[in-house]
Amino acid sequence: MRAAIASAALAATVAGAALAQDNTIIQIERYRQMLQEGNPAELLVVRGEGLWQEKRGPKNVSLAACDLGLGAGVVKGAYIQMPRYFADADQVMDFETRLVHCMVSLQGFKREELTKTPYSGAGQRQTDIESLTAFVVEQSRGAKIAVPQEHPQEKASFDRGRYLFYMRAGPYDFACSTCHGVDNQRIRLQDLPNFEKPEPAQRAFATWPAYRVSQGALRTMQWRLWDCFRQMRWPEPIFASQATVDLTTYLGVRAAGGKMDSPSIKR
């Protein structure tokens, strides 16, 4: 933070204006601090836990047999080791992709129905995917991000993700790296973590999913990428597509060792 303030001060040529913005950044930081007490995501964690344990779907079973990579039903610490390779599906999956896989294969839900509207809209109740994500990610709070890179498919996922991260396209010529490949950049007053550096990458990855106060909803990692691509003027990323998983693999590996602190609360 301090570095950001210092560099903002250096970059601005008009001293008075720069000082005004220094103060702005300090005040925004204070606002963010004030939000920390009382994160409505807690409400969703409770709901998600209920959904995880409840017998649901056409097959009327709970998700207790869902293997998130650490064995059937193991939820604690599961989130931080995803995306990972799953032999039963022969592909690399992030948490949300794996969750859908479990809901389809174990509970008998229809994939198309689950993935049609994975994110809740304004005035809507949060989706089951969002609620379950809140619960599972909470079980990794404090654990260190350790997205695996052992299986060849995990390595391929990383390589494709890196390619996607730097790929410029669309009418604005934007790549992810346009905003997230340089230190201390901001859009308006929002900090843009540089994923080429471990520390900002860790901080960013560790704080998603997050409760977004601007939307009054918990937003997942898939949503985070989806909304970035919207603003990049790209076409719509398909929920749980391999490309989105690959990008998350890339970001997760970049963030290795970061301490999970999610669900967080953001503007």
Place this chain on the structure above:
Amino acid sequence: MPDPMRIRATAQPDGVDVRVLMSHEMETGQRRDSGGTLVPAHHITNVTVMHAGKVVLSAEWGPAVSKNPYMQFKFQGGKKGDEITVTWLDNKGETRTDKAVIN
């Protein structure tokens, strides 16, 4: 059925600190849906916190309280192990009551 609240009540030297998170849309009545129709207001109007049969806080809220409301206050006379009850009521007549033990 509305989702349960999250209530934290902690006995401190200068009173019981109460923090409550409620699950509620708090629709302002000024937002339009994607079809352009005004979404009617839907918000909590009243919150009551009881301890030992006595009201320790009552609130009246309008739609300008944030979605998924948060509230914090402190009262005297409670001790560890006591129970407090929080009730909210909204403008559609829906209500929810949750209890928490002071710790």
Place this chain on the structure above:
Amino acid sequence: MKTSRRRFTQATSVFSLLAAAGLVPAHAQQPGWNKAAFEAKSMNDALKALGGAGVAESKDIAITAPDIAENGAVVPVGVASKIPNTQAVYILVEKNPNWLAAGFNIPQGTEANVATRIKMGQTSNVLALVKANNQFFVATKEVKVTLGGCGG
């Protein structure tokens, strides 16, 4: 559960009818909702609806709120009153369509120190109105609301 909810609702609607007709004063019983106060579009209207005649500025009211809110949908606001016999605390936003956001009745034994989160449509003064000894006092703080994101 169901019956008690229905009874609660009925009691409220009867009460609000009476309140709307001006047959019972606000806060005369619980739960009531002071419709006129929540529709107030000025300090005078709000005061009138809350049963006040005048208002005095007070240094014994402290507002805890950010100078700048990154988003107007959630602005944390706390109000602490050191005025003896504080009975109620109200949070108002000057530039919201309706000024009054929330009111808290403070029974004896409860600290006149409450915090919640409110919505603000734009940069505005936030007012903390305090009722003590049946008189009204006020303190003011400006909160700037900024724009964010790159898709709006």
Place this chain on the structure above:
Amino acid sequence: MKKSLIFVVTIAALAGCETLYTPPTEQETQAVIKAGFRDRGIAKVERLNQSELQQQCTKHGNNPPKDVRARLEKAALATVKYPADGNWLGDFKLGERIAQTGAGLQWTDSPQSVAGGNCYACHQLSKAEISYGNIGPTLYNYGKLRGSGEGVARYTWAKIWNTNSFNACSSMPRFGDAGVLTEEQIRHLMALLLDPNSPVNK
């Protein structure tokens, strides 16, 4: 017994062996990426077909070798359409509004919706707006520092129309060339930057 143990170890070593991994080709990668997106509203998958500029900038990490750079800049400058009537400056008040607005070309925007320039996302402009980004340099006092001669106007117009004219692989969108803003909108932005009465130059 011993033999089979060695056999097992060899298999395990092979299975976990680094050399077994061959990275996906560029073609394979692009196929996976394209399969991961879909048309929505005005945002079609064809937006992922990279232009020459996008390809070169991606390939060279936005720092192309000298000859490539010169070629890209020349091609970019050739796209610039200067105002036919020689009228550079519009209304700075409308320019400020365009600089504040970030809508346009997203899958949530309708084809009829008027796009903004969203300048404040990346630049400081007027002093009154405290919520500005820092991806681009500050433009506060842009006209005051540079004057309002024909050369400055011509350069600024070209910069907004196609930023790559002077800096290939710049992070800024090609507001004129990519059809984000109309000629009239660019004129208003020009006024915001160069008009002596604009808040930018106060």
